[in-house]
Amino acid sequence: MDTEADTLVSPRFLKRLTFGVAVLACLTVAISIGGRKLGEHIALAGHTEDRAVVNVLIGQDLLRLPANAIRFEDQRTSGPTDRIDLYLTWPEMEGYTAVNRSRFNDVASPESLIFAQLSQSTMSRDMSGRVEPIYSHLFDGVPEKAPAGLTLRRLKASSGYEQEVLLTAPLPDGSTYAVRCILPGPDHATTSADCQRDIHIGDDLSLIYRFSSRLLPQWQAMEQAIRTFASGSLAEKGHTSPSRPEDQKATETFNQ
Numbered sequence: 001m002d003t004e005a006d007t008l009v010s011p012r013f014l015k016r017l018t019f020g021v022a023v024l025a026c027l028t029v030a031i032s033i034g035g036r037k038l039g040e041h042i043a044l045a046g047h048t049e050d051r052a053v054v055n056v057l058i059g060q061d062l063l064r065l066p067a068n069a070i071r072f073e074d075q076r077t078s079g080p081t082d083r084i085d086l087y088l089t090w091p092e093m094e095g096y097t098a099v100n101r102s103r104f105n106d107v108a109s110p111e112s113l114i115f116a117q118l119s120q121s122t123m124s125r126d127m128s129g130r131v132e133p134i135y136s137h138l139f140d141g142v143p144e145k146a147p148a149g150l151t152l153r154r155l156k157a158s159s160g161y162e163q164e165v166l167l168t169a170p171l172p173d174g175s176t177y178a179v180r181c182i183l184p185g186p187d188h189a190t191t192s193a194d195c196q197r198d199i200h201i202g203d204d205l206s207l208i209y210r211f212s213s214r215l216l217p218q219w220q221a222m223e224q225a226i227r228t229f230a231s232g233s234l235a236e237k238g239h240t241s242p243s244r245p246e247d248q249k250a251t252e253t254f255n256q
Contacts, residue, residue, distance in 0.1 A: 068095030
């Protein structure tokens with residue numbers, strides 16, 4: 001009997017048992033770490049808290065943007081591109097952070113975010129410049145008063161904009177503010193894309209920004225904030241300081 005017991009608890013058996021326990025412990029730690037990282041990745045849901053500057057070249061315009069303000073992961077790379085999509089908190093005009101996470105994920109509060117898209121201009125006039133030569137010929141009915149000094153104009157059903165309205169107001173420089181909106185009915189919720197406006201910035205950039213119709217009373221502050229953010233993101237030619245190889249590539253292409 002003693003011989004059999006000695007065989008069962010032989011040094012070789014104990015060594016294998018110890019090794020097996022160690023392997024299981026390592027697997028447990030690996031699963032724990034992997035699960036935590038996966039959980040963090042899922043929680044981010046494509047967002048990033050990284051504030052590193054991304055140098056983006058669109059046509060002849062170089063933009064320096066924080067990564068956490070760039071909406072799509074595959075666009076967070078320095079270099080030439082056709083367009084870049086942004087999302088910013090309102091009114092702070094900041095990108096995604098752990099602190100404001102709920103605002104990026106709460107579809108019930110669309111007024112918390114502004115969405116923007118930058119690309120090369122495809123039209124010679126921005127929305128303000130199109131009011132007189134284009135939109136004015138599509139007006140239907142009489143002007144209506146709207147919040148914060150805006151004037152609402154309905155558009156002809158045959159115009160292709162039958163579900164939209166155009167809201168206008170004079171700007172301090174004498175030009176006309178203009179924004180197209182699909183205003184939700186009493187039984188419909190607002191969205192983060194109820195209203196859309198485009199402006200020209202830089203050498204040849206079109207900036208389209210979209211926002212909830214709940215923000216229309218703040219149109220003046222929003223217009224100023226958008227223009228301030230855009231002008232602050234434009235890099236002067238020959239005055240960039242790329243911190244990564246891909247940033248240098250973008251700058252070299254820009255200066256050619």
